[in-house]
Amino acid sequence: MSIELCKWYNNARSPVLLMIDDLANTWVDTNKDGTLHLGDDWGYHKNEKNSSFRYLNEMILKDFPQLKVTFFVPVGVRVGMLLKPLLTQVSEPMNADEGSKEFFKSIHQHPNFELAYHGTTHGKVGQRAVDFIQEWALFNSVDEALDTIRKGKDIYQDVIGINPSGGKYCGYTSNGYSDESIDQSGFSWWCRYWNRGISDGGKQEICGNDHNPLTNFDIKRFGSTAVIDIPSTLSGSILNGVLHRETTMKGIAKRVLKKILIRWKLREITYLLEHQLVISVQEHIAPSRDDGKRQSPNIFDDRKSLRGIFHYLEDKKVWYCTGSELADYVNLRDHxxxxxxxxxxxxxxxxxxxxxxxxxxxxxxxxxxxxxxxxxxxxxxxxxxxxxxxxxxxxxxxxxxxx
Ligand SMILES: [Zn+2]
CATH class of the missing domain: 2.60.40 (Immunoglobulin-like)
Structure with a gap:
């Protein structure tokens, strides 16, 4: 009888992660009336009525208690999109006051949640949204990057009490100094690329240059400390085109077509399961932006799509985990x-x-x-x-x- 280590915990086909970007002490007043409307909030309004965190829990997570969420937090003053914004954005560091600290800490302490590192400000605004420079593209040396990461980790540490174990590049954007700054900062894992973007013709800087899905959608390592690179393999919005599609057809024909289309869309997930690859579902906590445009993907526009994805996974042999739980198992398996x-x-x-x-x-x-x-x-x-x-x-x- 042969004995082997399982690739994933509990002999799962795939690990499943819900990754939500830009939970921050920020909100955008989209109605210009000083009150909170659904979708405005990035975390500033904590668990209040109409807050995004409450929406996530009540409208999505409630029916999937096994699901785990890794939130990527810009820990400082998260900037907006424009130098001269069209809408008012309120933004504070995550340690601005006791109430904020308590809110973020309680999330991290929940067994189904983890707060990961996502820079300090997320970057630098310009005249137009396209002029935005992402945080890790701003650094002109490894030392400059290390210095900012140190300041960011101090804020995280002040709130959570420990260092973040992993994180993600803002806008998946990095330069020649970035990977070394992550390596030297002692992170155990990181998300470097929007790996799925390759199939949509995405740019190499953001998607990496691995065109083989069998390795592109699997764990990699980088740097002298062999930091675990967790790939971003699925957009939470994949079922939107199908679920929102309007057709002139009626009745059975419409239902049959819808079923076929959903199955066609879900083949992205089937492929990952068949090859024991990482299923990491990507989202943003809110659609609101201070330039009046909509941030996508986001949990509001993709609620039905997300529910469709997680219903599909319900009878599959998968392992729901956070980024750190995944990294810990991979390290164990490799040692x-x-x-x-x-x-x-x-x-x-x-x-x-x-x-x-x-x-x-x-x-x-x-x-x-x-x-x-x-x-x-x-x-x-x-x-x-x-x-x-x-x-x-x-x-x-x-x-x-x-x-
Ligand atoms: Zn982000």
Missing amino acids: VTVERINENTFILEHPASYRDQVISLKFSQYNIFQIRRPDDVIMDVREGYVNLPVMEGEYSIMKGGIR
Whole structure:
């Protein structure tokens, strides 16, 4: 019988992440009346009525309790789009006051949520929206980037109490100094590219240059500390074109067409599942912008699409995780090896720092049998896999119902 490490926790086909960009202490007064309307808020209004965080919880997450969300937070004063904005935008650092700190901290402490790093201001505004320069494109040296990251991490630390373990480039934009600044700042994981953008003819600076989907949609590493690069593989808006499409057809024909179109759209997800690749669904927390345009994708316009995606995944063997949970499992998997002592005994070779973390093992035998752990606890192996804590000592395979 062969024993292998599972690619993903719990022998899942794919890890599934909902990644929401630009949760920040910011809001845009789109109605110019000083009151909060749905979609205006980026996090400034916390969990109030009409706030985006409440909308996310009540309109999307409520029916998917297993789903985990990684929020990417610009920690300082998130800038708008224009030097002379058309709409008033209120923006504060995430540690502006006790109430703000409490709000952001409570999100990070929720077991289904994680706050990741997304720069300080997000960048620099210009005369027009197209003149916007993204944060990591502003730095003219590694030291300049490191300096800003240090200031940003201080703010994060002030609110959360620990350093952020991962993050994402603002607008997926980087320059020749960027990767080294992430590497040297001690991040465990990062999102560098809008990987899915390649198929839409996106620019190399934003999408990277890996055109092979089997590697482009999988975990990579970069830098001297082997930072884990989590790919961005799916837009939360994929079903919008189908769900909002108006046709002149009526009744059954319309329903059949809709079904076919949805299946056609969902093939992006099917491909990722079939090849055990990362399913990371990308969104923004709000559509509002101070230039009056709409930010997309966003959780308001994509509510039905998101619900469609997560309903589709309900009966699939997937692992719902945050960015840090994914990175931790990948590190564990890459540092543990199965050493066979004999047919029925094995040990898990590992550096001491990985002890007691849970690794998933799969076996070539599919019927139910047991494993006796080094601490004599007996665990069932079902459907050919088991989740085992990494321990010092021998694990024994017990066949034929011996207990
Ligand atoms: Zn952003």
